[in-house]
Amino acid sequence: MIDLNICFSCNNNCVMCPIVRLGYSKTQCEIKEGPSTEDIKQMINSLDENVSEISVTGGGEPTIRSDIFDIMSCLEKRFPKAKKRLLTNARMFCYADFSKKMTDLGLKSVAVPLHAGEEELFEKITQAKGSFIQTIEGIQNLLRLGVEVEIRVVVHNLNYEALPRIAKFISLNMPSVSNVVFLYFNIVGSAALNKKQLIVRYSEVVPFLEKACSVLKENELDFILYHFPKCVLSEKFRGYAEGVTTERKRLFFKEECNQCKYFSDCSGIWRSYKKFVGAEELNPL
Ligand code: SF4
CATH class of the missing domain: 3.20.20.70 (Aldolase class I)
Known part of the structure; x- marks a missing residue:
């Protein structure tokens, strides 16, 4: 492509x-x-x-x-x-x-x-x-x-609690979309300027994200997760995290990630997330 x-x-x-x-x-x-x-x-x-x-x-x-x-x-x-x-x-x-x-x-x-x-x-x-x-x-x-329509939901502090409602909205109003992508935002550009209102930890997002995924599943809609490290997700949803979608140099992995069984197939976290939030949530599996 x-x-x-x-x-x-x-x-x-x-x-x-x-x-x-x-x-x-x-x-x-x-x-x-x-x-x-x-x-x-x-x-x-x-x-x-x-x-x-x-x-x-x-x-x-x-x-x-x-x-x-x-x-x-x-x-x-x-x-x-x-x-x-x-x-x-x-x-x-x-x-x-x-x-x-x-x-x-x-x-x-x-x-x-x-x-x-x-x-x-x-x-x-x-x-x-x-x-x-x-x-x-x-x-x-x-x-x-x-036309084939892919829906992309960029996830941050302003909309993470609304994710299950977004999933219901899609299921109800546009059930023929080809798939839904949830992406954790990269804290650069305008996002960095607005970081105070946008930053939210993965640990806070995941319960809402997984609820949204369950809604899509119930409605037989396909979905993918971008820029969610597998270790922050429950086992049921790890398979939906699609791995690396950008240059490796823009991502961060802990040293211990080398020992993780998902290392070769994981997005890690944005470097910007490491800088502004930290990497404590990452735990090798
Ligand atoms: S520990 Fe590292 S490699 Fe393993 S799932 Fe988490 S971020 Fe990915």
Whole structure:
């Protein structure tokens, strides 16, 4: 799979964003211009033609680029068979004609962050009024068009107690999503600036996380856990922790982890977690 980074601006301003947003208003943030249309087309044309999956992303929201149709069209022409996946907050997909055009241009799959199943908490996290209803309508439009939708729940102090409610919300309102990913947040960028309101220990999160997983299981929804070390989870859920999803240098393991039976298949903790919280919760198994 290849990542295509095309946008650094966003129409949300999430408190736990790993990028620092400068010069933002309450409804929109911008950091700097992304690459030009021509630069992106050049990037696309330089990619290996045998690539099977392309993930369109960036540090921001790709769908707010005014040339997004042009970019999708270029991708579709060069890689008609590749699976095109967008990392998006789905707000633009609340517009039915936008959704239709994107699927006509070959969009097959999206990954969408869902911060809460309630408007107030969701928008406390995105700091963008109107984002909740647009995201939910966007997800539902995408599902109606047959797009594969992965839901990503970034976990931190503001929403960990709401995890079982989020799981119920997904099960009730969008049961045809392909899977749900729970990720413990990385305390960098804006998340580091907001760390006082965001940091929560794994030991506090896990009971709520496991309850949420049980709700998804009962409703036959698939789920995965990213950046949860296996030793903080109960045995029943260790198999859902997916191991390493980033460069090893961004992760921390205790020296004793070498002796742990899960060492080769464990995410450890973010280096940022070690720095701001510590590593006392890790216990080799
Ligand atoms: S002790 Fe270390 S290797 Fe073992 S599960 Fe915990 S973090 Fe992973």
